[in-house]
Amino acid sequence: MADTFSTRTTLQVGDKAYTYASLPKLGERFEINHLPYSLKILLENLLRHEDGVSVLPQHIEAVAKWDPAAEPGTEIAFMPARVVLQDFTGVPCVVDLAAMRDAVVKLGGNPDQINPLIPSELVIDHSVQVDVFGRADALDLNGKIEFERNKERYGFLRWGQKAFRNFQVVPPNTGIVHQVNLEHLARVVMTGDHDGQAWAYPDTVFGTDSHTTMINGIGVLGWGVGGIEAEAAMLGQPSSMLIPEVVGFRLGGRLPEGATATDLVLTVTQMLRKHGVVGKFVEFFGDGLQHLPLADRATIGNMAPEYGATCGIFPIDAEALRYLRLSGRGEEQIALVEAYARAQGLWHEPGAAQARYSDVLHLDMGDVRPSLAGPRRPQDRVLLEDVKQNFHDNVGALVANRDGNGDGTRDPQINRFERDGGDQPQAQHLAARPISRISLADEEHELTDGSVVIAAITSCTNTSNPAVMLGAGLLARNAVAKGLKAAPWVKTSLGPGSLVVTDYLKKAGVLDDLEKLGFFVVGYGCTTCIGNSGPLPEAVSKGIAQNDLAVASVLSGNRNFEGRIHAEVKMNYLASPPLVVAYAIAGTVDIDLTSEPLGTGSDGQPVYLRDIWPSNREIGDFIASTIGPEMFKQNYADVFKGDTRWNTIESPDGELYAWDDGSTYIKNPPYFEGMTMEVGGIADLHGARVMGIFGDSITTDHISPAGNIKKDSPAGRFLQSRGVQPTDFNSYGSRRGNDDVMVRGTFANIRIKNLFFDGEEGGNTLYFGSPGSTSQPEKMSIYDAAMKYIAGGVPTVVFAGKEYGTGSSRDWAAKGTNLLGIRAVVAQSFERIHRANLVGMGVLPLQFREGENAQSHGLDGTEVIDVTGLQDGQAKTATVLATRADGTKKTFEVDVLLLTPKEVEYFRHGGLLHYVLRQLAARKAA
Incomplete structure (x- = not known):
């Protein structure tokens, strides 16, 4: 390398010497002390990977001379460790x-080239589901079900572990990938x-999770890709990126009594979303860092996708x-x-000089107040005292299409506090609402809008x-001592x-106290947050359906998008673990926990949240007295070994995988069928039909769900045609190895919601027939429409609003789009990862000009679409021509979001993987 x-x-550490690329030595030529920590990384x-091809001296110089006021424009190649x-x-x-x-x-x-x-390193953490809960054997039973399903x-x-080097x-049953990464895998x-x-060098990482x-x-x-x-990175292909803008976030003060790291991160998320940091790095600094434990920093870093940044890094x-x-x-x-951090100028001391940033935000952590976020987006923070009003503000739209009041309407003379022994009727509870009366363990209960069911x-x-x-x-512990219990209709779970x-x-x-409130350990994995919340009790499910209730979940997660947590739960609130417990006791979000009682204690007196909330000092004392290195060493000693169930699973041998044509889980994908060494071009698009027009904040969950598979959906019908019963469907997430399921x-x-059908929910469209059809x-x-269009040789496009593709770094949202024959997506804005994924799968991302969208151009989906002026990918703008059924035309300009020369090259190859394949095959041929 150059x-x-x-x-x-050379860096000497003890008796070992390491070669390293010295930033201070580069600093003798360029003034780099002002650079943000992340740009130094x-x-x-670049210094370590300089090769005269992907990394040139001018790339190094461009970062060294980074101007915080300049727009990103220089492409660099980044190679994670x-x-x-x-x-x-x-x-x-x-x-x-x-x-x-x-x-x-x-x-x-x-084959060994791949x-x-x-x-x-792959951590199996997304497959466990909460089938069993609220009992001591939940962990064991969920584990047995998980292994049987998967x-x-x-x-x-296990074949991959044997077949591939460095893998x-x-x-399963070890932990959540990011927690395992933090607690054990990270080298720093x-x-x-x-x-x-x-050599010694910074630990940098790409992860296939946001x-x-x-x-x-x-x-x-590191960040999600x-x-x-x-x-591509695994195969040695550097990632192309523009030198980013870096937003500094100064933290001052310390968290006040009663505020948690969750409240802090929800506040940070709201601030940064409002500021706008999509595609940017965020870097935290300031005197407040000395009062911020590492775990709190990790919480803030974790939610970078929620505030839209590429990363949210601490020094x-x-x-x-x-x-x-x-x-x-x-x-x-x-x-x-x-030693390495100090030698490289990457070490942070309190009071250190501030780096120069593209922009700077400030938060005094002393101003943070208890908060939740919801009911459908993580950036929609709501103060704890305002959750009740937030529920009332949002529930109307969720029940607007409800037919009648079912079989029962709330008696205006009865409210929750009268039933629970309180004496302060609340006006909001006096309004008539549907009630579903259910029986659980031979006791009668009532469900209504706002009931917490998860x-x-x-x-x-x-x-x-x-x-x-x-x-x-x-x-x-405090709640149990007061005689409080979780509401019987709440599905409680603890995923440590x-x-x-x-x-x-x-x-x-x-x-033991958590278990007395129903919070038994259900598994070691990403459960409710990814949508693996499992079925609700049958009586609760029927009660929800009976009156189409808008019930709620409260979870200590980072994602609460529509349809993600549970198909039957319309309102989802993110909260700290203590508040999750509190809402389980309250049994509803139609309550102000700052002023209304959680319930009645064993002494007949109302119990308030403030009566049972532990102090910061008490929590700190317990941390100091209970957590030590021996716990980590013991639990991670054989982290790759697995238990008997894992080690007795059958797996094939050999360099090439023996595909099973009968499998509904693992299938050889069609991306490389008929592939040759010949590279194509980027042609204009003619005669395309509109597959859908979507609004703002369409997430990768909307595009490629991870949760339950409905039996009457295309995927459900396919699985049944292959002899799979609905009880064995598992989830979309677990079947991502089979393109037949995922494309459906x-x-x-x-x-x-496809705007073809106003506000109607569900993945439907209008099929306009073959070219020239008058039907x-x-x-x-x-x-089904996509397959008909593909059979007729008709390309398709999608129109969307702002923040298209937010959420998880889900490549199937791009793979499925490609396999549906969708050639281009035209949106007002894209989330970073999904735009890159579309490019990587050969789907063209196009962006409306500022202030424009499908509605402003009068598009209703009946048009035939042409996209011209692409100039084999060299054009920064293109022209969209929409021809209506009556022959009238609408023309407008869009931006072409192939952002770097390397992305243009990927696109010409048909996608990133095709590019890598041809490079490897050519190397062998040479």
Whole structure:
């Protein structure tokens, strides 16, 4: 590798010497002290990978001379040190790698060319579902069900673990990927042999999950990418990106009594979403860092996708070292991290000079107040005292189409507090509302709008944080002592995130108290937050359906998009674990927990939230007395080994995977069928039909669901045609290794609204027939229409509003779009990862001009669309011609979002994986 700027030098740590690319040496030529921490990481990456091809001296100079006031314009190549995957996104990655092995052989290459070149670790955490809850054997029973459902997928991953080098799998029942990454996998500073020398360099990571950014809390630069981009990185292909804008976020003060890290991150998320940081780096600094534990930093980093940033990073400092020591890392590694960070100018001290940023925001953490977010987006923060009003403000739209009042209407003389022994009727409760009377354990109960039916302590966002987890346990202890119980209709669950959490909850003596309120451990994985909340009790389900109730969930997660948590739950609120417990007791979100009682104690007196909330000092004392390195060392000692169930799963051998044509889980995808070494071009689009017109905030959940498969959906019908019964459907997420299922699930979310049909929900469209057809358009599922258009040789397009593709880094949202024959998506704005995924799958992202959208141009979906002026990908703008049925035309300009020359090259190849395949095959041929 080249070293134009002579930065290679040696770092001595103990008795070991490491070569490294010295930033201070580069600083002798350029003034780089002002650079943000994250850009210094990018700069080191370029210095180390300078090769005269992907990385040139001018790229290094461009970052070294970064101007915070300039618009991003210079393309650079970034190569992460490692890749981390979870199983929902990891299985299709391994499927793609297996398919690429087949394809490269057909192109004249060798299967061993398709092999990870950097450490790639997959954590199986997304497959466990909350089928069983509220009982001591829930963990064991859910684990048995998980293995039975997923043995074919797990056998495939075990094959991958044997077939690929640099690929390891963390088996089920270990923890959530980002928590395992933080607690064990992260190195902070990597070491490796290159050209016969031992090198030290920053730990940087791509992850096939949006919340990979959690690792930013410990100073590791990383972010979520689609599986396509991750696969390319695994195969040694650098990622093309523009030098980003970096927004500084100054934190001052410290959290007040009663406020949690969850409240802090919801406040930060709201501020940054409002400011606008999509595609930008966010970097946290300020005197407040010295009062912010590492776990709180990780919570803030975790939710970078929710505030829209590429990353939300903190520097390496004494707190990072303290956490490394607490989590059982070796002293030799800790010494390396400190020595390297200090040598490179990456070490942070309180009071250090501020870097220069593109923009700066400020938050005094003393102003943070208890909050939730909802009922449908993580950035929609609402103060705890305003949740009741928020419920009333939002419920009307959710029940607007409800027919009548079902079989019962609330008696205006009865309200919740009268039933529970309170004496202050609330005006909001006097309005007539449908009541569903249900029977649970031979007792009668009432469900109505706002009833909490799911209360889940879930998601790495919070389960990695001892303060909020022990806070929940202490609140449970206090509630139990008062004689409080969870409402019987609430499905309660505890997904600790790692085995360590269970250990310290037990040691603190609060796990028993959580269990007394129904919060038994249900599994070690991403449960409710990803939509694996499992079925509601039958009586509750029937009660909801009986009156089409707008019921709620309260979860300690990071995602609450429509249709994600549970198909029957229309309102979803993100909250800290202690508040999850509180709402489980209250049983409704139609309550002000700051002024109204949670319920009645065993002494007959009302109990308020303030009566049972633990103090910050109490929580801190419990953290100090219960958590130590021995817990981490013990639980991660054999992290890749797995239990008997894992090790007895059958898996094939061999370099090439033996595809089973009868499988409904694992299938050789069609992306490379008929592929040759010839590279295509980027042609204009003619005669396209509109597949759908969508509004704002269409998420990857809307485009490619992860949850339940409806039996009457295209995917459900397909599975039944293959002999799979509805009880064995599993989830869309678990079937991402089979394109037949996933293409049928694309745009199949039950909550998606195609504006063809006003406000109607469901993945339907209008099919306008073959070219020249004069028949009336026919309403059908998007999948069925797509297959008809493909058969007729008719391309299709999608129109959408703002923030198209927000949410998870779900490559199937792009893969499914491609396989449906959709050639272009025209939106007002795109979320970063999904735009890149579309490019990676050969789907053209186009953006309306400022202030324009489908409605402003009078489009209703009946038009025939042409997109011209692409100039083989060189054009920055293109012309859209919409021809209506009456022959009138509408023309407007759009921006072409192929942002770098490398993206144009990928697109000409038909996608990123096709590009990589041809490169590898050509290398073998040469």
